[in-house]
Amino acid sequence: MEHLLNRRVQSIQMSGIRKFAMIAAQYPDAISLTLGQPDFATPEHIKQAGQTAISNDRTSYTPNAGLIELRQAACAFLSQKYGLDYRADSEVIVTNGASEALDIALRTLLEEGAEVLLPGPIYPGYEPLIRLCGAEPVYLDTTKTGFRVSGEMVRQALTDKTRCLILPTPSNPTGVVQSEQSLREIADVLEEREVFVISDEIYSELLYAGTHASIASIRSMRDRTVVINGLSKSHSMTGWRVGFTFAPAYITEQMVKVHQYNAACASSISQYAAIEALTAGIDDAEAMRAAYKQRRDYLMERLLGMGFEVIQPDGAFYIFPSIEKFGMNSFDFATRLLEEARVAVVPGVAFSPLGEGFIRISYASSMEQLRAAMDRLEAFVQTL
Template sequence: MKIPINERAKALQVPGIRAFSNQLVDYPDAVNLTIGQPDFPTPEAVKQAGIDAINNDQTGYSHNAGLLELRQAVSSFFSDKYGFTYNPVNEIVITAGASEAIDSTFRTILSPGDEVILPTPLYLGYEPIIELCGAKVVYMDTSDTGFRPSPERLKSLITSKTKAILFNFPSNPTGVTLEKEHMDEIVKVLEEHPIYVLTDEIYSENTFSGEHVSFAQYESLRDRLFLIHGLSKSHSMTGWRIGYVLGPEEIMNHIVKVHLYNSVCASVPSQYAGIEALNNCRHIPDEMNKEYIKRRDFVYERLVGMGLDTIKPNGAFYIFPSIEKYGLDSFSFATKLLKEGGVAAVPGSAFSVYGEGYIRLSYAYAMPVLVEGMDRLEKFIQQL
């Protein structure tokens, strides 16, 4: 006898990113440009802090919101670098990666029937969480506005059912950043409507030129804004699973409850590693960015040289060239590229229907890998 499960869980799909990277087992000689994971090792001092925590038997539970010392380090980092302060006692929660921060926040603020606006194309790890909460995703197309959200379009999408909007800049998958002048216009619209704002700034430290501007720097949004962040990208700590959410005390008191029933607390040795990363290794992202810029410039110039329409990214480690002129949908193009060209890329459709006509390439790989990948891609395109 079959016992039914949650229909929302049944409807979940494996993300296109993973679907293509998982195919690599059948193509062992393919060049993999799918996964957004730094290829740099975790800094030695950070690793040693984790090792020391284990050796010192600091392996039990922490406070549900995380070690106060780590919350203080998070608060100090944003205060020192971006000029805004969150109280480490009651406005910061340490989570098992930024993904869990997003999950706990959405599960706290969303009710069935609510609507959440997502500027697209975007990382599709957000949509399943929203739908599991019984809420509805409303896409905002940015493919015709330079991958930046239009204030006018945002205003037109807000309804009585709109509960929240989520921003992700620097962007996955486009690498686009938002300048302050553009953010000012977006904030003007948000100030007119009582909706929550989630801002996933996990790639903020991977901004290549100019200064990253955070939505948390706008005081008018602070009573309904949740800043999502973590150490996975900035310090090459994806597997350590340290993220955090910063927000107003009144709602953070509820987020910490959802978080504790999810995971009790983040890994304690990882939390001690996080303290070291934020207090003593703030220079690490700049060192990695020097290499990312070299890789970005190489990949961008090769793509343009192949005749692919491409916006030069200013952050993260992704590039999003258009393949529309080849007459194939992005899934077919990526499949053909893998099977015949020996390069694994992510179809743009994995990032919503508004990513159709593009592919995403990650340049979080060593230069020899990128050289081989671009050589194969060029050869493949020449044969289309």
């Protein structure tokens, strides 16, 4: 009866990141630089808050949109950190990670036949969700613009079917950040068009210089933007599954319906831990960010020394060097690197066809592992 299964589900593929991570797992002596999993433990005070919630029997359903105390803390965090102001009672939803936040946003904003603009290369989790909505992804080629989106790039891609622009900043897989100027250029283009923006800011706390800027801070964009954020990267809470949507009330009112039937609510235990993260742990990301910057600088020095062409990441914990000079496609390069040097990276093609010719290296690993991996990579490229 396989032919009766949903054709849209059958047509989408498993993430290329996970696929290659599973291949790498077959090599126990390999150094894996594949997943976006912080190598730091969740801070102790956050773990204690979760344990206390269990001990105090705070294990029942919460309001669909999440504990009001957590929504208030999330709003205060965004206001203090980025100057974004949202109402806790009507403009915030606590979700099961940023992934569910993206899902409910897209299912609320899209209809059959709509087009969604995506800057490529890009995290592979967006396209399947778009296609499951019956909509079409339209890729913006950023490979010649330093992986940044320009207003003119958006203007040229707009059609009567364009419903939404997805804007991840800092970006996965490149670590590139959209400047305030570029955000204003994009806003100027969209101001006269009925187009929503989903601003994926999950790496907002991992910026190496300056202050994170959100397109939602621009007056004309606030009422058409859904900001996605969460605690997986900023507080090393990937398994706790705490994400957020911040959006005007008229969008949030509809998204919470989808969230209600999708998940009822996020884990109550995780929500109590998240309150601790966003209050007492408001600056927990600082030590992690400093360590990631040190690793970023080390990888830049090593990769440039090996002759790679690479754009310096401004945030997150990924670097995306070009491998075109080696005359192989990204899957073959990554496969040979794994088999011959026991280093696992993600082929660039996993991040859309525009990622071909690159590899993604995650530096959410210890300096010891990174040094060993770079030594192996250097020995490998000398054989090519």
